[in-house]
Amino acid sequence: MPQPFHLAIPVYNLDHCRVFYRDVLGCEEGRSSDHWVDFNFFGHQLVIHYKPKTQSEELHTNPVDGKDVPVPHFGVVLSWQDFHALAKALESKKIHFVIEPYIRFKGLPGEQATMFFYDPSGNALEFKAFKDMDQLFAK
DSSP, X not given: OOOOOEEEEEESOHHHXXXXXXXXXXXXXXXXXXXXXXXXXXXXXXXXXXXXXXXXXXXXXXXXXXEEEEESOEEEEEOHHHHHHHHXXXXXXXXXXEEEEEEESTTSTTOEEEEEEEOXXXXXXXXXXXXXXXXXXXX
């Protein structure tokens, strides 16, 4: 695995997001304070930082493979088996998908399984997987 990344994101409800990342996504909680919480996000360091809610920003999307992909977004490339296990777990927890799990670029370079959903503060997440990891950067 490459070096873990560190990502800090704003959330306007620390308690709801703490439950989401810990209990829905299954991320182990690390250090925390009244204003932030560390998580082991699939081997990477994700920190949710409290930021008061401001006027809602207009959602932006870009078309990819006929779907409206939210921008910005973040996530992890999982193994094929882990992706499908997570998708099934999220479906059982009634997560609303912005883009339901499906195979993108079927039969083309970069073919991948992907899904998109939001955390309780509106941060967009994408999880994906490749049957062939050599396709990760395929042109």
